[in-house]
Amino acid sequence: MATPLWELVNICKAFPGVRANDGISIRLNAGEIHALLGENGCGKSTLIKILSGVHSPDTGEIRLNGRPITLGSPIDARSKGVATVFQEFSLAPTLTVAENIFLGRYPRRGPLVDWAKMRSEAARVLTSLEIAIDPARLVGSLSVAEQQLVEIAKAISVDATLLILDEPTTALGEHEIAVLHRLLRRMKNRGVAVLYISHRLDEVVELVDTATILKEGRVASTADATRLDIPSIVTAMIGASVEEHYPKVRNATDEVLIAVSNLRSARGARGASFSVRKGEVFGLGGVIGSGRTEIARALFGADPASGDIRIEGRPVRIRNPRDAIAAGLALVPENRKFDGLFFNFHGGPNITSAALGAIRRLFLLDKRGERRITSDFIQDLEISPAAAHKCVNLLSGGNQQKIVIARWLFAGSRVLILDEPTQGIDIGAKIAVYRLVNELTARGCAVILISSDHSELIAMSDRIGIVRNGAVVETLPASQVTHAHLVQASASADGAATAA
Ligand SMILES: Nc1ncnc2c1ncn2[C@@H]1O[C@H](COP(=O)(O)OP(=O)(O)OP(=O)(O)O)[C@@H](O)[C@H]1O
Ligand SMILES: [Mg+2]
CATH class of the missing domain: 3.40.50.300 (P-loop containing nucleotide triphosphate hydrolases)
Structure with missing residues (x-):
């Protein structure tokens, strides 16, 4: 040689x-x-x-x-x-x-x-x-x-x-x-x-x-x-073959859980309108810079925004993330390393942090309650048992992602916005996240999925909204969306950040 x-x-x-x-x-x-x-x-x-x-x-x-x-x-x-x-x-x-x-x-x-x-x-x-x-x-x-x-x-x-x-x-x-x-x-x-x-x-x-x-x-x-x-x-x-890359289960109902219309923010939501049903995964497709993350942030109150948001037909006012959480919304951000987790803590506080009220006894944190809740989630979501005592920065990417999602479930969220949830995690962990999405929809949650991985977006969504310039310009059943469609429909975006 x-x-x-x-x-x-x-x-x-x-x-x-x-x-x-x-x-x-x-x-x-x-x-x-x-x-x-x-x-x-x-x-x-x-x-x-x-x-x-x-x-x-x-x-x-x-x-x-x-x-x-x-x-x-x-x-x-x-x-x-x-x-x-x-x-x-x-x-x-x-x-x-x-x-x-x-x-x-x-x-x-x-x-x-x-x-x-x-x-x-x-x-x-x-x-x-x-x-x-x-x-x-x-x-x-x-x-x-x-x-x-x-x-x-x-x-x-x-x-x-x-x-x-x-x-x-x-x-x-x-x-x-x-x-x-x-x-x-x-x-x-x-x-x-x-x-x-x-x-x-x-x-x-x-x-x-x-x-x-x-x-x-x-x-x-x-x-x-x-x-x-x-x-x-x-x-x-x-060390084993994978039967199904995308174990999608269809749980979508006809009942609209969240309806968003004319959502606008200074940062880049420009009149987005869409609705998501109970048990449905609504995918947002589009190129980088098309405004998907900005729509997510505006909806969650992370950026100042205007627009009409209704949950089960009732208007809700979301001025900040606290309002959003109270209304049942959750945002799993794009980069969990930057703003998703407290890296020096083990799984427990990471799961319970969004709803501390639920485990507060008088003015003290109920440590035993935290441990019980943590172990329930570890079981339900098949999180590595090490999460109960290891700092999250030592856990695998997939387990970190599940902990972020567990936190929002614990906080009672019914509308979960997942921004690039499988970014940087291995194939086994990806499939675990897909199963978790099935679990969420089976519980009647609505999931808004943002993913730049077109195969994943098409396979795991029920419907896909194509985003261009901060607005949803077309909505289709995921089964009718192709790779070419996603590239073309959004690549004509004049707002694309890195147009060559
Ligand atoms: N500086 C460090 N101190 C202690 N342990 C470490 C350190 N860097 C890595 N490790 C551990 O070494 C092992 C290998 O980590 P490494 O970062 O090389 O994995 P990786 O294959 O790059 O994973 P990923 O796909 O998640 O990026 C892991 O168990 C990790 O927790
Ligand atoms: Mg690495």
């Missing part, structure tokens, strides 16, 4: 109580896109942090062109040709897009920073990614999707022989993903080795040349043995 460009040999890395990487060997060839796959917590990010100089391995070797090499720090790794897009964003919000892209290596002219060159170089990198963002904008003012694109721009602006992307597409829509794929193919043709992590398997099989699947810190299936189709990958990942 020819010597690979980069090679990991027998890498081990333990954290207290867990062998995150337990003897992993991978060969990364020039001009090849290599997927690194596996369930939440199987050790993918740990491995790429070792390759990026963030962690040093306990044992094992990294080789470049067959020779052992040490990567002492992220800067050292970068200078040796490794560029990484980390799963957690690493941008500085108070700096501009251009400054972030060139952080730590500002172009100079003599002793001075060459600002003009920095701006023009940044503009060039952004253009190659078909990103319409002004390099002079502050990163803190960008949307999550735009920040993700800037992260990618930052990584590809370095001359790298190894480009690593750890879930670069969780916040991106289909259009941005297609642009990224084109770019990665160009890098590959230039002889770069690309290591790619994603939980969106349809995207992976379309893009990559080869794959390594990890399970509990070890290689479960090697590149050569992995057939690049979704069923084989899933079998290697979870």
Whole structure:
């Protein structure tokens, strides 16, 4: 076998109580896109942090062109040709897009920073990614999707022989993903080795040349043995085949639970009208920037909004999230890492926080009540039992998502708005979330589902409203909606944030 460009040999890395990487060997060839796959917590990010100089391995070797090499720090790794897009964003919000892209290596002219060159170089990198963002904008003012694109721009602006992307597409829509794929193919043709992590398997099989699947810190299936189709990958990942990717149960009734008309907010809801029935999943489809999240926030009172909202025919006034919760609404936000969970607490307080009144005894929290409620939810929603005592940041993404949903059920919510509920979680956890959606609709809840994963949106919704410019422009039974339809209907949006 020819010597690979980069090679990991027998890498081990333990954290207290867990062998995150337990003897992993991978060969990364020039001009090849290599997927690194596996369930939440199987050790993918740990491995790429070792390759990026963030962690040093306990044992094992990294080789470049067959020779052992040490990567002492992220800067050292970068200078040796490794560029990484980390799963957690690493941008500085108070700096501009251009400054972030060139952080730590500002172009100079003599002793001075060459600002003009920095701006023009940044503009060039952004253009190659078909990103319409002004390099002079502050990163803190960008949307999550735009920040993700800037992260990618930052990584590809370095001359790298190894480009690593750890879930670069969780916040991106289909259009941005297609642009990224084109770019990665160009890098590959230039002889770069690309290591790619994603939980969106349809995207992976379309893009990559080869794959390594990890399970509990070890290689479960090697590149050569992995057939690049979704069923084989899933079998290697979870050790069992999956009968049904989308276990949709239809529970929709004819009774309207919530009717929204002419919902408007300064932030981007522009006259949205729709209604959702008891037991129904109403999908909101549209490109990034079409206004789906803004509609959700306006409905939940998270942004000041106007419009007519009726629950079971009765008008309700929602001025803030407290009003929304009292009216039976819940919002599971797009990025649970930013505003969904209290990461340093275990599952209990996370579940009961939205309705503390229910477990308050006189002025004290009823700890025993909290424990009982937590264990009931753990059972009902099939949450990992560890949630009762482990901090949520140590739980898998799927379990975190279930805890957020459990919280709202506990608060008595009947209308649940789920904004990208399966973003970044593994296939097993996704199916668990789908089952949970079935459970919600079986209880008569109305679910408003926002998802950029078109297959998921079509499969799990009963009806889909197509969103353009902050309004629902068309509503169809999900069975009549196709991928092409979703792309076309919303891509004609003049308000799309990243139109090329
Ligand atoms: N800094 C750390 N300290 C302690 N434990 C850690 C640390 N980083 C990771 N772990 C643990 O190591 C294991 C592997 O985590 P890792 O982040 O590599 O998983 P992953 O495959 O990237 O998961 P995901 O798909 O959810 O991103 C997990 O059990 C995690 O809790
Ligand atoms: Mg990870």
